[in-house]
Amino acid sequence: MSLDLLRRGLKISHLRLLAELARQSRLTNAATAIGITQPAASRLISEIERITEAAVYVRSGRGIELTEVGRKLAExxxxxxxxxxxxGRDIDQHMSGQSGHVSIGSVTGPAIEYVLPALRHIRLSYPDISISVDVAPSRDLAPKLEDGRLDFSLSRVPVDEDPALFEERPLLREPASIIARIDHPLTRTDTPIPAQxxxxxxxxxxxxxxxxxATAEQALRDKGLTLPSRVLTTSSFLFTLATVQRTNAIAPVAQSVARSFAEGADGTPGSLTELQSDLPLSVETYSFLTRKGQVLTPVAQVVAREVLRAVGEKGNPG
Known part of the structure; x- marks a missing residue:
């Protein structure tokens, strides 16, 4: 039979201190962050250990360190x-109408292809909704979604994350392309350009x-080719674009990204070109992700609905 922590006296003050200890390595700093004294924090820790019947921290050279029990409880x-x-946000937004703030995470392709069009519509229809968009790899978005810094994301569950922590609604595979600068030597090659x-x-x-x-490397293997021998590795999308624009380097990116830089809004040529090669690229399916058991606030539901509508309209034309 599991411990009934509420019946044994666990309180919000205990939760606040443990949550802060997940971020701080010193009890004094954690106490200050939640507005109590260090002796009061020590007393709360003693109460937590009595309630859980387990040690929740040990002292270390850097201050304190949560035990395995303490870490799991703090999470x-x-x-x-x-x-x-x-x-609280839910109640506030219900009282004030369709207003509030929503934090979205997205990998690059869906951000440009679906989130951006949805935001244009939301800006016109719901002017009191403010939105922040975190465009990053899935491995960076997952922890932010898990701890509540994001309301939802268009991304993938990283291989080193527990899928049980998320509600996952698979959406679309993400087509990809190879990009190069507009006057790249390969643009003078007959198409489709051989992968070799x-x-x-x-x-x-x-x-x-x-x-x-992983997609690009597997596509090359499938054609019996070696992997690129000269590779510049960077996690910066901006640095990728700058390098491709100023050198003869090429890069695989989401197709929506490639096309947005290959052509301006008025149809004029952009700063990059999408190379038409015989190397098929399609990244694994991304999903609409939320935390397990999470109920989206009303304003987040509005934004999610508009984003998913954009996915449906552009992802399934006709």
């Missing part, structure tokens, strides 16, 4: 307090394990 405290935060010809140039790739890199 849940963070999520519980986030849900209470969301409840691509290997004669430097490649700009994200770190090992990134979906777009």
């Amino acid at each position: 849940r405290c963070v999520r519980i307090l986030q849900e209470l935060d969301d409840a 010809a691509l290997l004669g140039f430097d490649w700009v790739l994200p770190p090992a394990g990134a979906p777009i890199r």
Whole structure:
């Protein structure tokens, strides 16, 4: 039979201290962060250990370090307090109408292809909704989604994350392309450009394990080709674009990204070109992700609905 922590006296003050200890390595700093004295924090820790019948921290050279029990409990405290935060936002937004703030995470392709069009519509229809968009690899978005810094994301569950922590609604595979500067030597090659010809140039790739890199490497293997011998590795999308624009390097990117830089809004040529090669690239399916058991606030539901509508309209034309 599991411990009934509420019946044994666990309180919000205990949750707040444990959640802060997940971020701080000194009890004094954690106490200050939640507005109590160090002796009061020590007393709360003693109460927590009595309630759980286990040590929740040990002293170390850097201050204190949570035990395995303390770490697991602190992680849940963070999520519980986030849900209470969301409840407060829910009530506030219900009282004030369709207003509030929503934090979205997205990998690059869907951000440009679906999130951006949805935001244009939201700006016109819901002017009191403020939105922040975190465009990053899935491995960076997952922890932010898990601890409540994001309301939802268009991304993938990283291989080193527990899928049980998320609600996952698979959406679309992400087509990808090879980009180069507009006057690149390969633009003078008959199309489709042989994959072998691509290997004669430097490649700009994200770190090992990134979906777009794994996709490109597997596509080359499937054609019986070696992997690129000259690779610049960077996690910066901006640096990737700058390198491709100023050198003969090429890079695989989401197709929506390639096309947005290959052509201006008025149809004029852009700063990059999408190379038409015989190397098929399609990144694994991304999903609409939320935390397990999370209930989106009303304003987040509005934004999610508009984003998913954009996915449906553009992802399934006709």
